[in-house]
Each structure stands twice: as structure tokens, then as C-alpha cells.
Amino acid sequence: MKFSNNDKLNDIEKQLENLEDVALQINSNIAEPNSSKVKQRSKVSLTEPKPGIGNTTNYKSVGPKKCIGCGKQLQMDDKRLPGFSLDIAKQDLCLRCFKIKYYNKLVEQEINDEDFIAIIDEINQTKNKIRYYYVVDMFDLPGSRLTWLEKLISKKEVVILVNKIDLFPKSVKKLKILNYVKKYFEDSAIAGSKIIFTSSLKVDYISPLVSELKSIDYDQYIIGISNAGKSSLINACLKFNHQIPSIVTSKYVNTTLDKIKINFTENNYVYDTPGLVKHNHIAIATAPNYWDFFFFQKEIKQVTYQLNAGQSIFYGGLAWFSFVEGQAVNEKNNKPIKTNFHFYVNKQMPLHRTKKVNAQHYFKKNRYSLSPRLLSSDSDFEVHTFLYNDDKKIDLHISGLGWISFRSYKGMKLEITVPKTEYGIRVSELDALI
Missing domain, CATH: 3.40.50.300 (P-loop containing nucleotide triphosphate hydrolases)
Incomplete structure (x- = not known):
């Protein structure tokens, strides 16, 4: 932020800023010659109109300086650890927060x-x-x-x-x-x-x-x-x-x-x-470039499928829901009745219908072209099974993907297949909200 209208002072400030960029870039290249060239300017600072309000992380601080973006103590010793900065004296953000803020780029670090x-x-x-x-x-x-x-x-x-x-x-x-x-x-x-x-x-x-x-x-x-x-x-x-x-x-x-x-x-x-x-979120099983599918800002949409027993619905290349058995039958004419399943999902999430017997084959055949897809192309899966013997409205939640709303009845059997992870993807059954 400029504090003077004097053109000469502004020119000097600009020259100093350019010199700072050069110095930081040289320092970065010396530390890691093959790294991508990313500048770290001191653009975020405590410039509230009145001292003592706003982000007061380093206000009147007698201890080590901290990053105002993540709160971690700044350090220049190990780029793998949180708080790493190219220049503590000149920076208010650690390099990780700087890259996230200005480049939308994640710097992998050891977080305990x-x-x-x-x-x-x-x-x-x-x-x-x-x-x-x-x-x-x-x-x-x-x-x-x-x-x-x-x-x-x-x-x-x-x-x-x-x-x-x-x-x-x-x-x-x-x-x-x-x-x-x-x-x-x-x-x-x-x-x-x-x-x-x-x-x-x-x-x-x-x-x-x-x-x-x-x-x-x-x-x-x-x-x-x-x-x-x-x-x-x-x-x-x-x-x-x-x-x-x-x-x-x-x-x-x-x-x-x-x-x-x-x-x-x-x-x-x-x-x-x-x-x-x-740990139990579906995003853990995907690459960060797909996380916009799980952490989004637009109103969710409802997609309704009328399914017969033996049909499945895929969430991109991540997981799938299956109506296994328990086909409803019209008592008057003894004909099968399709069951309504309402999917509440991110508007960007692609859904695809296929036969349950073809689900594994469909995934293997299309796993490289589906989006979003899993981080590992040879992921193992686990199946969550739900059996019903009464009539009630149910929501089945898959952490990160939303939920499926439906009315259960006697003999209905459903499955949700999700990738295996270290802690497992959370799949929960709740009373219906909508």
C-alpha cells in the first residue's frame, strides 16, 4: 500500500520492490535450482487504519514472527515444514500461504x-x-x-x-x-x-x-x-x-x-x-485438482432417478450407488414399479446410470476418462449394504458427495460402493431432511 502521493517516492518504492523480487528469486534459486520460479512479494501486511484491530497475530508481539495467513511461526530452515519463508523480515505470509493465495497452488508439508x-x-x-x-x-x-x-x-x-x-x-x-x-x-x-x-x-x-x-x-x-x-x-x-x-x-x-x-x-x-x-472424506481419495467438486460455493441440485432393481448410479469415477433388489410391485396389475431416488449433489458432479452387473466393468473401462476420478487407478473398494423392512423416508450420506433421499419399503436392499482408504469413507444413514 502506498503512503505518499509524491511521484519520486513512488518511483523509489517501485524500484525497491523490483530489487526485492530479484533478491528473493536469487535466494530461491540458490536453495533449490530446479524449483519452479515463484516470487513472494510482501503484499499482505497489517495495514488496518487503526492499530490493534483486525489480524493482530504479530501486533505488539515479543515472540517469533508468525504467518498471518495460517498462524504458524515463520522459519527459514526447512521448506518441508509449516511456516517456511524466503525472508522472515520482509514477509507476513509463509511461502505455503503465499502460493495458495496468489497461485492457488498447494505446497506439500508435513502436518501433524x-x-x-x-x-x-x-x-x-x-x-x-x-x-x-x-x-x-x-x-x-x-x-x-x-x-x-x-x-x-x-x-x-x-x-x-x-x-x-x-x-x-x-x-x-x-x-x-x-x-x-x-x-x-x-x-x-x-x-x-x-x-x-x-x-x-x-x-x-x-x-x-x-x-x-x-x-x-x-x-x-x-x-x-x-x-x-x-x-x-x-x-x-x-x-x-x-x-x-x-x-x-x-x-x-x-x-x-x-x-x-x-x-x-x-x-x-x-x-x-x-x-x-x-480423514473420512472422499476428497482424501482424489487429487487436489478435483477438490472443487467437494468444496464449492453454489447451491446444490436435486437429480431424481426412477430405478429398477439391478441398476446403479455413478458419481463420476469415484463411487456408485446400487439398487440391488426389492423391486416394488403394483398390487393391482402385478407389474413392477420403479422407485424414486433423489440425489442431492454439487451441480458440477456428473452422474451416470448403468446396470449393477456392469458396474465394476464400467469403472475399469472408463477409470482414466471419468472426472473426477480417484488418485490411484487400481483402488480397492468397500461396500456398505442397507436392508429395509419398513416404510420410512431415509437419507444416505456419502462424505463429500452429498446424500440420496428415498422412501424405504420391506425387502429393499441398497449398496454404496466407495474406495478403500486408511480411515474409510464415511457413509451414514439419517432420517430424511427434505
Whole structure:
């Protein structure tokens, strides 16, 4: 940001900026001759109009300098570890956050889940009054919950932030969603907590959240699983509050790596915290260039298929749903009746119908041309089977892909086939929402 209208000073600033680019590039090439050439300019800095508000990560800090994008301590020793910077004195972002922010490029680094758990445990040890904002993703409600974390935070004040509410069709009443979420958390250690609907894209949802945050005069912490939208929410709140949205956000997991202190006023603040890895999410089985299919910002769509027993629906080249057996029959004429299955998915997600007996062959034949597709071309699969003996409305959730809504009946058998991963892809059965 320029602080003077003097043309001579502006020219000098531009020359210094160009020299800085050259120096950083030389330094980068010396450290790694064969690396791609990426500049790291000091474009993001704490330039709030009033000191002590906004991202105050390094404000009046007597300790080591931290990245204002992810919160990690800056270091120049090991590029594989979080916080690596080409020049700590001149940079406010680590190289990883810089590349994510300006190049949408992920820098692979060693990230330890235990570090995240230790941060949450440390916060929870305080005897002072604090408030947790537990962020869950409405599109992936089962996949964004951590029951052990809910038990850990239940001893403190908790507010459940139901994020990405704008992804739902406008026809779905908010009161219905609210009652659904309340019922969903009935067996949780944080049952009865205040629930707030949020979205980082809609001012109508940001305004009440900012008012809520600014009404609290004790420590507040935003927590939740990675990519639930914590950092995006804080940036949206900063922007609404006429401050700089400086926290780095992306479709990649674990963008935030340590606590980041955000002041909305001089005496009112909230901490953004790292997200715990979505081990049970379908994105784990794909390459990062496909993650736009799972972490998106547009309203979901409903696609209805009328299926006979023995038919399958593919989600690109990732997984498939099968109506195995239990064909409904018209009692009057004894003819088979097709069953309606409603798929709630990202609008970009391609769906394809085929016969169940051909499913494995279809996948093997088209696995290199389908999109999105799995990271490994020879992935093993596991099958989740569901048998029904009664009549009720059901939602089957696949973490990252959305859900399938239908009415069950006696003798119905369904299968969901997903790739095998280290922790398994979460497939959940819930009462129907829509």
C-alpha cells in the first residue's frame, strides 16, 4: 500500500520492490535450482487504519514472527515444514500461504494431527470463561462432526455454527432445517447449545454473526473440522466490519495451522484455530485438482432417478450407488414399479446410470476418462449394504458427495460402493431432511 502521493517516492518504492523480487528469486534459486520460479512479494501486511484491530497475530508481539495467513511461526530452515519463508523480515505470509493465495497452488508439508489436538486441549485447560463456536458443514453434516471433540468442549460454553446454509435449495424452510439439526445433536455432549445459521457468502447471515461475536467480552474460539469454512467465515466477518480479510483460505485441507487472533475492536477478539483433517472424506481419495467438486460455493441440485432393481448410479469415477433388489410391485396389475431416488449433489458432479452387473466393468473401462476420478487407478473398494423392512423416508450420506433421499419399503436392499482408504469413507444413514 502506498503512503505518499509524491511521484519520486513512488518511483523509489517501485524500484525497491523490483530489487526485492530479484533478491528473493536469487535466494530461491540458490536453495533449490530446479524449483519452479515463484516470487513472494510482501503484499499482505497489517495495514488496518487503526492499530490493534483486525489480524493482530504479530501486533505488539515479543515472540517469533508468525504467518498471518495460517498462524504458524515463520522459519527459514526447512521448506518441508509449516511456516517456511524466503525472508522472515520482509514477509507476513509463509511461502505455503503465499502460493495458495496468489497461485492457488498447494505446497506439500508435513502436518501433524497431534499438533491440532494439542492446541484444542491447551485451550480447554483454562479456568476462565470461554466460548467455542463449533462449525459444521451443512452439506456434509455427518462428515463434519467429531463426537470426541464435542465431549471435549462440552464443559465450556458452545455455539453451533451451521455453515454453508446457502447451499440448500431456497424451498427448504429454515425452521425445518433448525429442528432437524437440533434433533441430530440430541445424543451429543453439546445437545441444547445455541444454533446459528451462517454463510461466508451472504451478508444476511454474516451480519448477525458479527453482532454475536462483538457482544462477547471474553475469549472466543472458532473450531471444527478442516474445510468446514471457519477461516472463510472470519474473513467475511472482517470484511463486513470494514477490516482486512487477511486469513488465507482455500479448497485445500489444513490451510490454517495455528491459532490466529482477530480483533473486531481493541477489546473484542476471536481466535481462528486449525481444522482437524477430514480423514473420512472422499476428497482424501482424489487429487487436489478435483477438490472443487467437494468444496464449492453454489447451491446444490436435486437429480431424481426412477430405478429398477439391478441398476446403479455413478458419481463420476469415484463411487456408485446400487439398487440391488426389492423391486416394488403394483398390487393391482402385478407389474413392477420403479422407485424414486433423489440425489442431492454439487451441480458440477456428473452422474451416470448403468446396470449393477456392469458396474465394476464400467469403472475399469472408463477409470482414466471419468472426472473426477480417484488418485490411484487400481483402488480397492468397500461396500456398505442397507436392508429395509419398513416404510420410512431415509437419507444416505456419502462424505463429500452429498446424500440420496428415498422412501424405504420391506425387502429393499441398497449398496454404496466407495474406495478403500486408511480411515474409510464415511457413509451414514439419517432420517430424511427434505
